[in-house]
Amino acid sequence: MDPFYASVREMRASMVSVEVIRRNFAEWDVSPYQYQKSNMDESENWCHPFWTANHANGFRKSFTETCKRYESFDFSIEPVVDGKVKHCSCSELDIITNFEDSLIQKTLTGRLFRGTIVEGSVSRPAIVKTWDYLLPMELENGPRLYKFCDEIELLTNERANKHPNLVKFYKCCFDRRLAVVYDAEFTRVLSDVLLDDDFGWDKRIKVAIQLADLLSWLHKNGIAVGSVTIECIMIDDEVNIKVFDFGYVSNHVNEDTTISALVRVGQEAPEIFSGMYADDEI
Template sequence: MDSVEKLRKEFKYWKHSPYFYQKHNYYESEWKDSYRMLVDSFTLSSSTFENALSKSLSYSSLWIMKLSPVGDAVPYSFKDLENMTLKFSRSQCLIHTMYDRLFADHQGNVAIKAWDFFVPQFPSYADHPDRFCNELEILTREDRDPCLMNLKGNFHLRPNFLAFNVSSVPCASNQFGWNARMKVATQLASLFAWFHERRYAFGTVRPKDIMIDNDFNIKVFDFGFLTPVTNEDNWGPLPYHAIREPPEARYGIQNLKADVYIFGILLVELIGNSYIGIEKKMAMHHWILRELQGEKKSIVNESILQDNDELPNGITDIAVKCLNEHPNERPDMVEVSTNLSNLVGAT
C-alpha cells in the first residue's frame, strides 16, 4: 500500500489540478464536440497551468514518479495500453460507464478501464484521483472479495487506467433464468455486505457495470463512487443519476443506507422486468408500493418464475425493505445478504 499512499499524497498536494488542466483531456475526449463553448476557456487555463507549473521542480514529481507494483498489478506504460486497445479505438470499447469507458484488449484476455477526465468545471470529476486510489486499495487487499475483477495492471500518468483479467461478458438481466438470477442476486448482496463491513460506500451500480461468466459468477468492475464512510451521516456530492437515486440523494448524503436502496433497485431489475422502460419518471419506492396495492404480494415477473409461492413473496419483501423511503428504516446489507441467502437456499 506504500505506492498508493505515495500517489494519494501527490494528488492531495496538487489538488488534482495537473490532471484536469492537461490539454489532452479535452482533445482526447469523445465528448469534445458537444462542449465546444468551453474550449477557449479550458485551453487558456491549461496553458496558464502548464507555464506556471513546468517551472516548479516538484511539479514534475507526479509525472516522473516511479511506483513499485501495487499488489500483483503490473505498472503499464501508456504505449502498452495504446497497443492493447488499438489506440483506444471505438471498436474496442465494450461499455460506457458513468464516468469511464471499458476497453477490450484486441487479444481478448484483458479489459482496460479508463477514467475520462474532461474539463475541470465539472465537479463530478473532481474526485477521480481519490476514487482511483480507493479502488487500487480495495482491489489489492489480501481479503479481496471474489466478486471483484482481478486486477492485472495500472497506469496513473495522464488519465488513470486499471487493467483486469477477464473471462466474463457484460451482464444483461434478461438473458438468463431464475436460478442464475438468484445466484447473481446473492453474490451482489454478499459483495455489498463485504464493502460495508469494511466501511466503504459502494455507490451506484448498474447491470452494465457487472460482468458475468458462463457459470453466472459475477465480477464488478465499476462503482458510482467508492469512498470510506466513517459514520451514517456523511455528506457529500453524489454521482447518482435520475431514476437510480435514493430519495436522500437530493440532500447530498452518501452513506451505507443509500447503498441498500441501490441494491434494492438491482434486485427489482433481476426479479421483475416491468419497471425499467415503463415507469422512468417514478421513483422506485413509489413504483413498488403501487405495484403491491391490494392483495398482490410479489413483483416477480411471471415469465421468469411462474410458481406463486413463498419464494417470490419473500424476495419481494426484501426488495420493499431495501427501498424504504426512510434510510434509517432500511436493513443493513449484512442482514439483507443473510436473509436472501437463507431464502434462496431453503427453496
C-alpha cells in the first residue's frame, strides 16, 4: 500500500467521535481507570496517615489484585470515519511526556505536564493535562468521565478551537490513563505573576479584556464554564493568555435554561446550577 494512503488510513482509524466515547464511558464506568497500578506508584502518599501497617498492607494487596483484573481490559473504541477526536495510546502518551520529571503543577482534574509533539523530523512543545485517580481514592471528588468528554467537545468545536484564548487540542488518551494533549508551550500561569511589582495596571487590563472576550464568546455560543481561576490561565511574556482548565464545561446551554438560587457568584456560570445536567454524571 502507498505510504501516504497507509498514513491516512491509520489516522482515520485513530479518530473517534465524542458521542462514541461517551457511550463507552457509560458502559465502562470509572473502575478501569481507578484500578491502574500507576495510581499507587505516582501518588505522593497513597497510605492514609491513620492506617496501621496491617491495614496498609491489606489495602495494597486488595488494590493490586483488583488492578490485575483490568490488565487485559479492552480500551479500544470503534473508529468513526468522520470523527473529530484524535486518540493516542498510553504508550504514545509516554513518548509525548515523561510523567516522572516533567510535572508543572496540579490542576482541577489532576496534573499538568510539559511534553513534546514529534511529527517526522519536526518537534514542538506540548502540554499534557491528566484526569487523575491517584490514591487514596476520593471517589466522591474524583474526576467525572463526562467532564472529560465535555472538555474535548469544547476544544474540538470548529468555532471554539479558533478562539485565541483557549488552548488548542491536539490529541486525547483514554487508554488506561485519561489525558488531553494541548498544542501549546507552557511559560507561566497568571497566579505566578499577578502580584509581581511590574505587573501593573496596563497588563491587568490586557488580561481582563482577553478573559472577558473569551467568556462573552462562550456565553454567546451557549457554553457554560465554571471555576476559571488565575491558576487555570497561562500567560506569556507578551501578556497573552490561554485558559487550560475549567471546573465545569457544558456545551448544551440554551435560552430556556432557568437560573437557580444556588449560584455561587464569581465561581460558576449560573446555568450550571439550573439542575438540567443532573443526569449527565458518570
